[in-house]
Amino acid sequence: MTPTQTDMIVVDDVHKHFGGFHAVDGASLTIAKGSITGLIGPNGAGKTTLFNVIAGVLGPTSGTVTMDGEDITGLPPHDLFAKGLLRTFQIAHEFSSMTCRENLMMVPGGQSGETLWNTWFGRRRIADEERALRARADEVLEFLTISHLADNKAGEISGGQKKLLELGRTMMVDAKIVFLDEVGAGVNRTLLNTIGDAIIRLNKERGYTFVVIEHDMDFIGRLCDPVICMAEGRVLAEGTLDEIKVNEQVIEAYLGTGLKNKAAAG
Amino acid sequence: MDVLNALVAFSNFVLVPGIAYGSQLALGALGVTLVYGILRFSNFAHGDTMAFGTMVVVLVTWAFQGAGISIDPLPTALLAIPFGILVTIAMLLGTDRVVYRFYRAQKVKPVILVIVSMGVMFIMNGIVRLIIGPGDQRFSDGERFIMSARTFKEMTGLDEGLAIKTTQGITVITAIIVVLLLFWFLGRTRTGKSMRAYSDNEDLALLSGINPERVVMVTWIIVAALATIAGTLYGLDKSFKPFVYFQLLLPIFASAIVGGLGSPLGAIAGGYLIAFAEVTITYPLKKVLGYLLPETLAPDGLVQLLSTDYKFAVSFVILLIVLLFKPTGLFDGRAH
Numbered sequence: 139m140t141p142t143q144t145d146m147i148v149v150d151d152v153h154k155h156f157g158g159f160h161a162v163d164g165a166s167l168t169i170a171k172g173s174i175t176g177l178i179g180p181n182g183a184g185k186t187t188l189f190n191v192i193a194g195v196l197g198p199t200s201g202t203v204t205m206d207g208e209d210i211t212g213l214p215p216h217d218l219f220a221k222g223l224l225r226t227f228q229i230a231h232e233f234s235s236m237t238c239r240e241n242l243m244m245v246p247g248g249q250s251g252e253t254l255w256n257t258w259f260g261r262r263r264i265a266d267e268e269r270a271l272r273a274r275a276d277e278v279l280e281f282l283t284i285s286h287l288a289d290n291k292a293g294e295i296s297g298g299q300k301k302l303l304e305l306g307r308t309m310m311v312d313a314k315i316v317f318l319d320e321v322g323a324g325v326n327r328t329l330l331n332t333i334g335d336a337i338i339r340l341n342k343e344r345g346y347t348f349v350v351i352e353h354d355m356d357f358i359g360r361l362c363d364p365v366i367c368m369a370e371g372r373v374l375a376e377g378t379l380d381e382i383k384v385n386e387q388v389i390e391a392y393l394g395t396g397l398k399n400k401a402a403a404g
Numbered sequence: 405m406d407v408l409n410a411l412v413a414f415s416n417f418v419l420v421p422g423i424a425y426g427s428q429l430a431l432g433a434l435g436v437t438l439v440y441g442i443l444r445f446s447n448f449a450h451g452d453t454m455a456f457g458t459m460v461v462v463l464v465t466w467a468f469q470g471a472g473i474s475i476d477p478l479p480t481a482l483l484a485i486p487f488g489i490l491v492t493i494a495m496l497l498g499t500d501r502v503v504y505r506f507y508r509a510q511k512v513k514p515v516i517l518v519i520v521s522m523g524v525m526f527i528m529n530g531i532v533r534l535i536i537g538p539g540d541q542r543f544s545d546g547e548r549f550i551m552s553a554r555t556f557k558e559m560t561g562l563d564e565g566l567a568i569k570t571t572q573g574i575t576v577i578t579a580i581i582v583v584l585l586l587f588w589f590l591g592r593t594r595t596g597k598s599m600r601a602y603s604d605n606e607d608l609a610l611l612s613g614i615n616p617e618r619v620v621m622v623t624w625i626i627v628a629a630l631a632t633i634a635g636t637l638y639g640l641d642k643s644f645k646p647f648v649y650f651q652l653l654l655p656i657f658a659s660a661i662v663g664g665l666g667s668p669l670g671a672i673a674g675g676y677l678i679a680f681a682e683v684t685i686t687y688p689l690k691k692v693l694g695y696l697l698p699e700t701l702a703p704d705g706l707v708q709l710l711s712t713d714y715k716f717a718v719s720f721v722i723l724l725i726v727l728l729f730k731p732t733g734l735f736d737g738r739a740h
Contacts, residue, residue, distance in 0.1 A: 215610045216613065216615055219613055220613065224611070227607070227608075232608065244597060244613075247613015253618075254595060257595050264594065311613070
C-alpha cells in the first residue's frame, strides 16, 4: 500500500499479539485527510488495541503505521502528540485533582515553564504564555458549553462532562488527527448531541481528521463517512454505513458465525 | 508556678526536640512520597541518599573550615549544603540513567523497582562508608544555643530552663522555607503541575505534551535536594553516622505511609506525628508529672513509657493503628 497525498494515516498489516492471543491480526486501513472515519466491530474485534498501537501506547508485533507519509511505528505517545496525533480514552481520563481549566492548560507541550531554569528565571515569559493558554482554555470551555465548570475539580464532574473535557483537550493544540475511543459510552443523548456537534464543527472549521470508535449506530450514521468494520483483529469491510449494514461478512461477525468457524478451524 | 515549670520542662524535653526531629522526618518523608507518587515505587535507597548528601556536605564543610571560611554564628554546613545538593543530584541522575531507566523502559512492576532500590541502597551505603568511614563525624560549629537553659532561667526566674539549640532553630526555619517552596512549586508552576499530572494519571500525561523523562529528571533533582537538606539538618542536630541514616528509613517510611503515600501534606503531618509519639513515649516524664501532681502522688519511677532502645517500635505501632482504621493514610495520596 503506497501512501498518497490524501492519506492521513496508513496502517499496513499491523499485528499485535499478547502471548498466543492475536488482538490485532494483520489489520490494514487508510484514513483520508479531513474525513470522520467510523471504526466499528463487535467487542474484542481489536479496535482499541489498534488505537493503542497507532497512538504509540503499545508497540506492534509487526507492521507499520504511517502518518502524513512519515513512518511513526512505535513512536512514544508524547512524540506523536507533538506531531498532532491525539486520542481520547474509552473511560474518560482526567487529572482529577486539578480544575477543568487547569486540565486543559496542561495539554500543550513545550511550554517554557517546563524547565527548572525558566521556573525561576523566566517568570515573565511564563506569565505571558499562561495568560494566552488560559484564554484559549476558556474559549474551548465555552465552545463545549461547559464554561460553568471551569473552576470545578475535574474529578468531580459527570462522566459525560469528562468526555466533553477529553474532546476539549484536543482543541488546546492544533491537532491533525484525533482518535475518539467510544466517546459516547455512558453519555446521555443531549450531551452526545453536543459532542457530535463539536466534532462536526472541528472537522469543518479546523480541518481535524477524526477516527471514531463507537457502538451507537445513530451517532456513527450522523457523523461518519466512511465506516470501517473490524472483527477478530482484521478489517472486514469499508464503506458508507448503509453499505456496511448489508455486508454479509459484517452481519456474520456481529452474529458470531465467524467465531464459530474459527473455533472449528483452530 | 508549678504548671509553668511543668510546661517549660515539657517544652524543653519533648516539644522542641519533637518539632526539630519532626521537621527532619517530614523532609525525609517528602522525598519518599514524591518518588512514590511520581516514579511509583517505594525508594528504599532514600535513607542512604540522605547519608550520601550529608557526607558531601560534611566533606565540603571540613574543607571550608580548613580554609577558614565560616559564617559564625551559623554553622558552616549551611554554606556547604548547595554543594551537597549538586553532587547528590549528579549521583541520583547517574543512578537513574544507569539503573532505574532500564527498568522503567521495561515497564516493570513496582515491586521490582523496590528490590532494585534496595540494591542501590546497599551500594550507596557502601560508597558512603568507604569514603567517610562508618564512625561518628561531628561537623557542626558556630553558636551552640539560640537560648541556653541558664539564660532562660535568669530571664524568667523559673526553676526549669528551656534551651533551644541553634541547629533546632535552623532545622525548623529551613523546613518551613523548603516546604513552602515545594508547595509553591507543585501547585503553581508548570513543571510542578506536570509532575502532579504525571502522578495523577500517567496514561493521560503521556498523551499530553508532558515529557515523562523530564518529569522523572525534575523529580530526582527535587528528591536530591530534599534528601541532602533533611540529612544535613539531622546530622547537625545529632551527629553524622552513615548507619543511623539507614535506620532512619523506618520512621521516614512510617511518616510517609501514615500520612498517605504520595501526599506531600500527609508526609509532613506524618513526620510530626511519628516524631512526637517517639519523643513523648521514650522521654521520662517524671519531672513534668512531679510539677503537676501533688507531692503525695509524685511518681517514684522515671515514668519512661518505653526505653529509647525501642523507639523504632513506636513508628510501627502508629503505622499499624493508622492502617487498621484508615488504610489510605491520613491524607489520601493517590487521586482517584
